[in-house]
Amino acid sequence: MTAPAFLTLDSLGKDYGTVTAVRDVSLSVAPGEFLGLLGPSGCGKTTTLQMIAGFEAPSRGRILMEGRDLTGTPPAQRGIGLVFQSYALFPHMTAAENVAFGLEMRRVPRPERGRRVAEALAQVRLGHLAERFPRNMSGGQQQRVALARALVVEPRLLLLDEPLSNLDAKLREEMQVELRELQRRIGVTTVLVTHDQAEAMALCDRVAIMQGGRVVQIDAPWQAYDIPADAFVADFLGRSNRLPARAASGHAEAAGHRFCLPPELADRQGDILLTIRPERLRIRCERAPESPPGLEGRVQARLFLGGFWLYTVETALGAFAVMAQNTGATPLDEGAAVTLDWDAHSLRRLEPA
Amino acid sequence: MTRLDRLTPALLTAPSALVYAGALLVPLAGVLALSLHGFDFEKGVLPGWGLANYQDLFTDPLFGEALARTFRIAGLTTLICLLVGVPEAWIIHRMDPRWRGPMLLVVVGPLLVSVVVRNFGWMVLLGTNGLVNQALTALHVPGAPFRLMFTEGAVVVGLVHVMVPLVVLSVWASLGRLDPVLERAATSLGAGRFTVFTRVVLPNVMPGVMAGALMVFCLSASAFATPAMLGGKRLKVVSSMTYNEFLNTLNWPLGAALATVLMAAILLATLLWTRLVEKRALRRLGEVAQGGPA
Ligand SMILES: Nc1ncnc2c1ncn2[C@@H]1O[C@H](COP(=O)(O)OP(=O)(O)OP(=O)(O)O)[C@@H](O)[C@H]1O
Numbered sequence A: 001m002t003a004p005a006f007l008t009l010d011s012l013g014k015d016y017g018t019v020t021a022v023r024d025v026s027l028s029v030a031p032g033e034f035l036g037l038l039g040p041s042g043c044g045k046t047t048t049l050q051m052i053a054g055f056e057a058p059s060r061g062r063i064l065m066e067g068r069d070l071t072g073t074p075p076a077q078r079g080i081g082l083v084f085q086s087y088a089l090f091p092h093m094t095a096a097e098n099v100a101f102g103l104e105m106r107r108v109p110r111p112e113r114g115r116r117v118a119e120a121l122a123q124v125r126l127g128h129l130a131e132r133f134p135r136n137m138s139g140g141q142q143q144r145v146a147l148a149r150a151l152v153v154e155p156r157l158l159l160l161d162e163p164l165s166n167l168d169a170k171l172r173e174e175m176q177v178e179l180r181e182l183q184r185r186i187g188v189t190t191v192l193v194t195h196d197q198a199e200a201m202a203l204c205d206r207v208a209i210m211q212g213g214r215v216v217q218i219d220a221p222w223q224a225y226d227i228p229a230d231a232f233v234a235d236f237l238g239r240s241n242r243l244p245a246r247a248a249s250g251h252a253e254a255a256g257h258r259f260c261l262p263p264e265l266a267d268r269q270g271d272i273l274l275t276i277r278p279e280r281l282r283i284r285c286e287r288a289p290e291s292p293p294g295l296e297g298r299v300q301a302r303l304f305l306g307g308f309w310l311y312t313v314e315t316a317l318g319a320f321a322v323m324a325q326n327t328g329a330t331p332l333d334e335g336a337a338v339t340l341d342w343d344a345h346s347l348r349r350l351e352p353a
Numbered sequence B: 001m002t003r004l005d006r007l008t009p010a011l012l013t014a015p016s017a018l019v020y021a022g023a024l025l026v027p028l029a030g031v032l033a034l035s036l037h038g039f040d041f042e043k044g045v046l047p048g049w050g051l052a053n054y055q056d057l058f059t060d061p062l063f064g065e066a067l068a069r070t071f072r073i074a075g076l077t078t079l080i081c082l083l084v085g086v087p088e089a090w091i092i093h094r095m096d097p098r099w100r101g102p103m104l105l106v107v108v109g110p111l112l113v114s115v116v117v118r119n120f121g122w123m124v125l126l127g128t129n130g131l132v133n134q135a136l137t138a139l140h141v142p143g144a145p146f147r148l149m150f151t152e153g154a155v156v157v158g159l160v161h162v163m164v165p166l167v168v169l170s171v172w173a174s175l176g177r178l179d180p181v182l183e184r185a186a187t188s189l190g191a192g193r194f195t196v197f198t199r200v201v202l203p204n205v206m207p208g209v210m211a212g213a214l215m216v217f218c219l220s221a222s223a224f225a226t227p228a229m230l231g232g233k234r235l236k237v238v239s240s241m242t243y244n245e246f247l248n249t250l251n252w253p254l255g256a257a258l259a260t261v262l263m264a265a266i267l268l269a270t271l272l273w274t275r276l277v278e279k280r281a282l283r284r285l286g287e288v289a290q291g292g293p294a
């Protein structure tokens, strides 16, 4: 990132007694950026977010916002908008009252308050439900009220803790589009916590992938997907196939099968762990005449995903997941004998996790 | 089959309904009936029916005074219990979990001590030569020693002592149901600690506050031992008057009338409370208060 960082976490850590919730998190967020904090359950995402918000005191490290150390700034004064996983709407207040709360705390005069509340609710397309109580709203509507409540005070930083995890798949997709669009329009720097890799990849400019209280990779989603830092990331972001092999003079060999290595791996020697994405594998019927040699196998299972077929193919190198576009042709049967092949440049080397 | 189905609820509730009727409604009806009889010191309870007892009560200025005092004491006790108990519950709720258990035990403490022992304790403290007055005299407070015993103040102190735990426990239960994230949400929006309590916590634990208040009020209005011990013979409340009629004067019909009036008055007060205060406080939470008091 070329722009000066808006938010910087510097070797941040948090212990609860003997439990280390966050080991060592260092990252920076550019102004206006949408950063995703992605990782499996219990890896310390919420704890990190709560430390940024000021509700948990870091055991180690610093949090800098626009170059200023936030340690000692109480949460109420950090100017951070927070959307909780459970929304945390005030049950005794209407949608409008919920949104107005932050403005009241800032002593915004009544007429302006009313105007801004109406604007904020319109922004999340809830103008017509201003007088509803949260208990009478759907999950998606509550989520949007929570978003409006966080945004109406014009926070410098927006923190979202799994804000869409309570929604059904369809609504979640809709809200993702809305959230992305809203964030772009307002331009507020945003940190989103999620354990849903698809959501992080869809929404974020960059994702920080966490494991066991550490950030293992920060990259644009497609970069992290294309060149995962290690085996954990490769498995966590989408699907991947493992290919342990022995490298020698630009080639690799595994279970008697020999194939080319990409140029950047050409000088590797000895044991090597390779990986390849399911959609980079080509699958074809064995019977095709005079086809180039490939890895022979048998379809063990197939899964229809609408636009794609996901095949599990058993080979001498183990089971491979193969994604084949649904072209309308008859799919391969379970048990069918097939041949897999791929381009050498689709192979990636992995550091063993 | 369908007939049996329709009868099932009635059959299942029948035993408790019978106990309820036998142990509560029958004696109550007995008291009501008794209050309609006359009384003579020579002949005892007279067979005739009439409202003479009630007429006597409502024309007796002493009774009016006692009734007013009963409700004054109960009202004041309720108010103080809320002012003390609600913040107390909140503070304990926010404590480190290690301290919560012991603290709750301390709070519940007064309930574990017999009413007589507890009130004797207050008598020792509040007497003319009691600890409080000794301290005040030693500090050269002008006017000390004060007359503390046998005042309405002493009765209120004694009642508050034992009633506060009821408010704490009832608010405590409500606090347990409160989403702790709400406080963080309010704080992140810029609310200070006090504002978080008044604007977010308090409105959401209103069911507990209301239930606690109702309990304290009813129990204080019908309390007998504490007013009798700390208020003395001259500060009559309705329950001590009732006791007197039943056990000293032996005018049972008049005692029954007293009991009936007290019960009706408490019932009326709680009805008014639920109608006017509780409903309004709970409406925003979407919990429409149930009509009758418990
Ligand atoms: N108050 C606490 N006391 C002790 N351990 C805690 C506390 N809060 C969190 N932890 C531990 O710290 C680790 C990280 O917790 P955290 O809530 O940050 O995970 P997360 O990444 O948000 O997970 P999830 O996706 O399930 O929400 C977990 O192992 C958790 O058990």
Ligand SMILES: [Mg+2]
Pocket: A045, A046, A047
């Ligand atoms: Mg979490």
